[in-house]
Amino acid sequence: MEPSSITPPISDFVQPFQIEGHGVRGRLVRLDGVASEIIAKHAYPEPVAHLLTEMMALAAVLAATLKYEGVFTLQAKGNGAVRVLVADVTSGGAVRGYAQFDKDAVAAIPAASANLMRLTGGGYLAFTVDQGEHAERYQGIVELEGQSLVDCIHHYFQQSEQLQAAFKLAIENHPGGWRAGAIMLQRLPSQGGHHRPEGGGWTPDGSKPHDWQGGEGSSDIDGEEAEDAWRRAVVLMASAQDKELLGPETGINDLLYRLFHEDGVRVFTGHALKAQCRCSRHRVENVLRSLGKEELDDLAVDGALIVTCEFCNSEYRFARSDVKPPVD
Ligand SMILES: [Zn+2]
Numbered sequence: 001m002e003p004s005s006i007t008p009p010i011s012d013f014v015q016p017f018q019i020e021g022h023g024v025r026g027r028l029v030r031l032d033g034v035a036s037e038i039i040a041k042h043a044y045p046e047p048v049a050h051l052l053t054e055m056m057a058l059a060a061v062l063a064a065t066l067k068y069e070g071v072f073t074l075q076a077k078g079n080g081a082v083r084v085l086v087a088d089v090t091s092g093g094a095v096r097g098y099a100q101f102d103k104d105a106v107a108a109i110p111a112a113s114a115n116l117m118r119l120t121g122g123g124y125l126a127f128t129v130d131q132g133e134h135a136e137r138y139q140g141i142v143e144l145e146g147q148s149l150v151d152c153i154h155h156y157f158q159q160s161e162q163l164q165a166a167f168k169l170a171i172e173n174h175p176g177g178w179r180a181g182a183i184m185l186q187r188l189p190s191q192g193g194h195h196r197p198e199g200g201g202w203t204p205d206g207s208k209p210h211d212w213q214g215g216e217g218s219s220d221i222d223g224e225e226a227e228d229a230w231r232r233a234v235v236l237m238a239s240a241q242d243k244e245l246l247g248p249e250t251g252i253n254d255l256l257y258r259l260f261h262e263d264g265v266r267v268f269t270g271h272a273l274k275a276q277c278r279c280s281r282h283r284v285e286n287v288l289r290s291l292g293k294e295e296l297d298d299l300a301v302d303g304a305l306i307v308t309c310e311f312c313n314s315e316y317r318f319a320r321s322d323v324k325p326p327v328d
Pocket residue numbers: 277278279309310311312313314
């Protein structure tokens with residue numbers, strides 16, 4: 001990471017930072033146009049749109065702490081009203097997401113009790129890093145539990161013991177769409193090492209991190225001093241108001257300064273996020289070609305195959321006669 005003197009945009013951005021002398025690194029993520037554009041493609045009920053916005057913000061903040069070339073995916077499988085929630089973020093900053101749910105079952109849940117467990121009925125949350133055919137694939141899994149996805153992810157880090165991490169998140173449904181603001185703090189290992197793995201990195205499957213965003217990092221404080229510094233950083237982060245986290249009145253750097261200036265906060269070069277799907281006619285055609293003749297015949301309606309991308313709602317139409325599976 002390079003120290004940055006550039007003022008970041010108000011939103012749809014990932015801002016890395018470090019609290020000087022504390023052995024604490026962080027990421028601040030804001031979504032606004034990106035979340036609004038993705039949600040607007042679907043007629044999701046409010047609690048589902050809320051969960052998906054939370055999922056996208058968390059995927060963006062977690063992806064920003066990993067060193068990868070490819071796709072980072074957060075996927076929840078529920079046993080109740082909400083069956084699937086997916087958000088993925090490419091190393092280039094392209095974000096997408098979708099939800100599958102039972103409309104009547106979601107409508108039957110009173111707004112006041114529409115938390116993670118009521119909406120999903122439990123299930124699991126998977127973290128995946130896909131770096132293409134020739135690279136390792138990492139996957140970690142944690143049970144869905146707690147009031148919210150952020151609780152669930154916090155629990156994942158507590159039990160994995162890979163990384164000490166803390167989160168603060170806010171979601172807002174405003175007249176122009178959906179906004180999210182999220183901060184993730186991670187504690188760097190002390191110099192000379194202790195129980196945390198070197199580099200302070202993490203991988204979704206708990207394997208040794210080969211490298212991570214920001215390179216090698218360690219804290220030059222230790223023991224009780226480091227413990228106090230970590231606790232102080234978490235308390236300062238927790239003091240962020242929802243309005244400040246979400247913007248747009250408070251700039252990203254203004255918020256980081258407001259929270260951490262007494263200890264000294266340094267910001268690094270961040271990157272923009274955009275709403276962008278990776279589907280294409282070519283990819284859909286390849287998937288169809290991988291199906292058997294019978295399956296294709298079953299899918300065909302009046303001689304046509306119609307495939308709708310669950311992420312972006314784009315519709316792809318093919319004549320059944322144009323899609324020929326490979327001959328055995
Ligand atoms: Zn798509």
